[in-house]
Amino acid sequence: MAETTKAQLIAAAAALLDSGGQAGVTLRAVAERVGVSHNAPYRHFDDRSALLGAVAEEDFRRLQQLFEDAGGETESGAALRQACAAVIGYARRHPARYRLLFSDPGLPPDPGLREAAFACFLTLSRLVARCQTDGVLPEADTVGLSGLVYAAVHGAIDLELGGRASGAKGLGDIDATVALLFDLLRG
Amino acid sequence: MAETTKAQLIAAAAALLDSGGQAGVTLRAVAERVGVSHNAPYRHFDDRSALLGAVAEEDFRRLQQLFEDAGGETESGAALRQACAAVIGYARRHPARYRLLFSDPGLPPDPGLREAAFACFLTLSRLVARCQTDGVLPEADTVGLSGLVYAAVHGAIDLELGGRASGAKGLGDIDATVALLFDLLRG
DNA sequence: GGAATGAGTTGACGCTGTCAACCCCGGCCG
DNA sequence: CGGCCGGGGTTGACAGCGTCAACTCATTCC
Incomplete structure (x- = not known):
């Protein structure tokens, strides 16, 4: 079979998200893009948010794959940094x-x-654990430390994306923030 | 004058945001809550997003006030911690x-x-600076360090609010994450 | 062969943001 | 004093949206 309609709907929704943001993803536009009637999506998803949920699930797996790819780096610190760079x-x-x-x-x-x-x-947490055994990151509860890294990176991304913080140099610059984080954590 | 219609509209939008989330804030519901016609808001705001922008601006000032209040703490570390607790x-x-x-x-x-x-x-940045001179936080570019704190706290909040991370203990727990941050930054 | 099922369609509904036109009252200028 | 005029408010309309209901059609399975 050529790609199921369901998969096409998810792909179309993702594409519309990229081109027009949340508001651009209307069920009707998604359906039209796939070439079906405006109500066809209801055969595959309960409602609009279920379709978006499917997009999100797929993207989480994609993100996980990025993290796993980063794990290929031989040096654990480099692996974690690469993972962060990938999400960013x-x-x-x-x-x-x-x-x-x-x-x-x-x-x-x-x-x-x-x-x-x-x-x-x-997956990210495993990278953090490797850094800990290599002494690149301090000894601490691994889940907690991973949560901190996750939060800091996500926070930096979200602030930059929002653009509400720009105006001050050094603020809203993700890369600088993340670099500083690893710098300070090393002690 | 009793409170301008404009101020009432902003307050009504904020209340609806609290009770029904983004989607609950419809221009018509806001207008009805204030007791005016469904088109009255257009006399005060260009469109829906302008109204939300006004709510946001007001809330940013409120947040700043919270930070300033926290600055009243005598010990700089306690002040910063209190500021974080306030946003949370x-x-x-x-x-x-x-x-x-x-x-x-x-x-x-x-x-x-x-x-x-x-x-x-x-305002938050000033609290961070005080912590630095008191040796509670490491010497580093103050703006960059403030950005890191801001990002970590915001990231932790956003992850908990999203609830996408729950399931693992220690992840999605804002307070633990922030406490760990200050702990590790002290060295 | 007939029932059942799943995918797709058309048509309708109510709600939303937004636009256009009208109204009404207070202040200002001649 | 009369006219005007502009800001705040109103009603009415419109298209687009998510969603529901009913219908069609092909496939599959007893």
């Missing part, structure tokens, strides 16, 4: 989709989505 | 409004809004 690049290339993942209040509490998000975090 | 509490009490401030892509690029956001950051 992803967020810059697909801001609306990134925001959908972490900052969207409307997504359904789907267990699949939750699991994908958790797996994503876990 | 605010975010928990008004999640939709907090998200509007930092994670909403739809707000207008209004100079007043931008200035309010910047002033807010600046």
